[in-house]
Amino acid sequence: MSRIGMYVKFTAKSGQRDNLVNILLEGAASEQPVKECELYIVNISDTEPDAVWVTEVWSHSEAQEASLAKEETKAAIQRAMPLIAGVESIKLTPVGGKGL
Amino acid sequence: MSRIGMYVKFTAKSGQRDNLVNILLEGAASEQPVKECELYIVNISDTEPDAVWVTEVWSHSEAQEASLAKEETKAAIQRAMPLIAGVESIKLTPVGGKGL
Numbered sequence: 001m002s003r004i005g006m007y008v009k010f011t012a013k014s015g016q017r018d019n020l021v022n023i024l025l026e027g028a029a030s031e032q033p034v035k036e037c038e039l040y041i042v043n044i045s046d047t048e049p050d051a052v053w054v055t056e057v058w059s060h061s062e063a064q065e066a067s068l069a070k071e072e073t074k075a076a077i078q079r080a081m082p083l084i085a086g087v088e089s090i091k092l093t094p095v096g097g098k099g100l
Numbered sequence: 101m102s103r104i105g106m107y108v109k110f111t112a113k114s115g116q117r118d119n120l121v122n123i124l125l126e127g128a129a130s131e132q133p134v135k136e137c138e139l140y141i142v143n144i145s146d147t148e149p150d151a152v153w154v155t156e157v158w159s160h161s162e163a164q165e166a167s168l169a170k171e172e173t174k175a176a177i178q179r180a181m182p183l184i185a186g187v188e189s190i191k192l193t194p195v196g197g198k199g200l
Binding site for chain 2: 005007021024025028029031032037038039040041042043044045046047053054055057090091092093094095096097098099100
């Protein structure tokens with residue numbers, strides 16, 4: 001089992017970015033006790049006003065899948081869906097560095 | 101002064117990705133004692149064999165500029181330049197989440 005990383009870009013519907021950020025921050029808070037979730041950072045873009053990028057690192061892919069399967073996560077996704085115009089992701093393998 | 105974040109995508113010249121990764125990991129190691137460098141994670145792409153993505157978070161932009169001005173950083177950039185075919189970056193403002 002090795003670490004996985006992901007940058008997920010959410011494009012919010014017009015005027016909905018900050019509501020989406022709040023739902024994602026709640027998701028991050030719910031991962032605080034989950035040791036396999038090493039990073040879940042919510043960022044806004046400096047150049048695209050509707051874009052939200054989430055930086056994720058998980059200690060293995062099964063941990064990310066387990067998070068997505070939680071009732072709490074499913075409910076948050078249901079609340080977020082109407083706010084989202086599009087989602088893209090960049091899949092990564094963290095090699096090392098500072099902060100992990 | 102507020103946090104800044106950045107995803108930097110380096111496209112290595114063919115066959116040079118792992119050499120580039122090693123130079124970037126040395127750079128990350130040199131930032132270990134720098135408290136203003138909160139994250140400097142080196143990742144390889146799961147889909148683009150020549151791509152290296154660096155996830156950076158700094159406590160303020162001046163700290164990143166100070167790092168780039170260090171002789172050690174300048175020397176590393178000189179060593180890395182011949183290995184690099186292209187660089188792009190995505191500028192972010194971290195809002196919160198797990199891991200900062």
